Amino acid sequence: MLSLNLDAIASLRTDLRAADWTVDHVEALMGPMATSAMGREQFVPAHIALQDQESPAALLTRLFLLAEELTDTQLVLAFPTCDPEKLGLVRDGRALVDVRPYHWQGNNWWICSDLGESQTKKPLKPEHVLGIGQATISLLHMTVRSHMTSALDLGTGCGILALCLSTHCDRVVATDLSERACHFARFNAALNGATNIDVRQGSLFEPVDGERFDLITSNPPFVITPQSVRDTRHMDYRDGGMDRDNLIATIVRQGPKYLEPQGILQMLANWEIRGEDDWHIRPQSWLSDSADAWLVQRDLLDPAQYVEMWLRDSGEQDTDGLYRAWLQDFIHAGVAGIGMGFIAMRRLEETPAAAQAISVHDEVEQGHLPDGAAIAAALENLQLPSDWKERRIKVSPDVREVRYFIPGYSDPSQIRVTQGAGMGRDIQVSSHMAALLGVADGELTCGQIIHALAAITGDSVPNIEEQIATALPELVRFQVASLLDRT
Structure with a gap:
């Protein structure tokens, strides 16, 4: 060691x-x-x-x-x-071991982990500690980067997420059930001179019982693995040992109580979609009433695709038996698909006047991965403020409008706004919403624009307000437009 x-x-x-x-x-x-x-x-x-x-x-x-x-x-x-x-x-x-240089936001680091299968030409061991994988890179990109007093990296693995947190958080706690992972995380912190990382071994939140943090990040071992497959081929870095998707459910349910008021939890996740249920039904059922939540599904696989992906990841040669057992487990559980995405939560203030927790779900199969600023903005804008009509609005400079016409018709059959930056969203809007965005330079309030639209089009103010109130939350959440005058 x-x-x-x-x-x-x-x-x-x-x-x-x-x-x-x-x-x-x-x-x-x-x-x-x-x-x-x-x-x-x-x-x-x-x-x-x-x-x-x-x-x-x-x-x-x-x-x-x-x-x-x-x-x-x-x-x-x-x-x-x-x-x-x-x-x-x-x-x-x-x-x-594997040691390799890694560059992150002006830092030249070295990250140590276990050797991979391509290097050893042997199957990975169950206790294998993974280096910097694509999922980790995604979460690094999405993590809120403002200065914070304390942060927790849950399931730290080799410790790269904790190392990045240490650059903008005064104190970082990194936990992992694996003793080997904790050892690598301590080594990497020492190698790169990060003295503000406290690595603790233990399951989930047990090592930080009674503590609270401004930020929690987690790239947990979220692969949904049946016990029959786990008994044959278990990998610590991807299989948390819990039945079905209950590891994710546990983190989502317990996480808010380890957050300071206004603290943020960000995690990658997989979840099962049962029968004819909408994809968000199951993860939404895990949410706490003490935190706002944003659920985002970036990919949807059927059970066969999901099994094939993780069998390729494991490097197994004789996979027919594992494939059959894994797929039959999904079928017997009534799993129609597996959602893959991320969950972001923000704990509410602990005051009698605190707002009621809300959750919003979005399906984003195309476009860019949100960065930390986009995540923070989305959590800030999960719902319109009650006085939104009195607020000024400003459209983002990267937004463009596209209109589709049926030949011979003067009115567009569809209007879409697209982002060149941000999350690269392409969203269909009504003619009223498009008109509001067209003049949203931060000078007029939404109410003033709505009354002007009513005068021009002859449509009623309540009807225009309803259309815009329906569309505006998504546009603000994805930073297509910003509501100004926030207190």
Whole structure:
């Protein structure tokens, strides 16, 4: 196992810095073709590109990313001040773990995790600690980045989310059920000089019982796995060990009580869709009355597609038996589909005058992934304020309007507004809503615009108000337009 000796880790950090072992340097050494192939888990182009290179950065890349065996002389070149064997990084010239550079918002870090199947040519072990996967990258992009006093990373894995939180939160607690994951998280915090991360082993919220946080993030082991498959092939990093989608349900139900007032919880999630139910029925049933919630489904798979995806992820060769058991479990449970997306919640103020919790669900199968600012804005705008007609509105500068006409007709059959930035939404609107957006430069209130529209079109003010009140929440939630004058 990795050594947590701080002096030895500091020596490692010195060597990695001296080698200028950064993402940009590695990509320059390998070239664009090999870099692209590495993203597809194809190592041959990188082996060829680096086979004659003996710089410390090249040797580190060959050792840790390509799993090549280095000679003692090469190891001394790569590690002039630290002993990688004593740290638990290397044995007999071969890497025992994956270490790789990672660049994030001006930080050049190194992240340590278990070696992958492409490196070892062996199936992953159940206790495998994953590095920075695509799901993690998605959550990193979506995380609110304002300065906060405290944050919790639930199910931290290798600790990359906690490391990013440490750059804008004074105090970070990272928890994981896996002792091995906690060890990697502690090592990565020390390697990158993050002294404000407290890693604790335990299940879900047990290690932080009685505490509250301004921000909670979680990329939990959300894969819905039946016990029959779990008994044969269990992976800690993706299977939380609970029946069906109850791990997600537990986090959603318990999470708000660990938030400070106005605190935010953000998590990735999978959920089952039973029979003819709408996709949001099940996750909405888990919500607390103490927090507003935004449920977003970004993808929908049928049970067969879902099973196939995770069988490919596991690298299993003989999958027919697992496929049959997994699929039959879904069928017997009446599962018609599996929703994949994210959940964001914000705890309400603890005062008698606090607003009643609301939840909104959106299906976003196309468009851009929201960033942290978009998540914060959506939570802020889950519903229109009661005095919305007295507010001024301003359309976002990236929004464009598209009108569709049937040949020979003067009136459009459909009007859509599209975002060039933001979440890239494409939303159909009424002619009244389009007209309001067309003059929404922040000068007039919604009420003034509505009365002007009534005078121009001859339509009644209440009818126009109803149309706009129906459409405006979604437009504001996705930052197509902003309500000004917020107190």
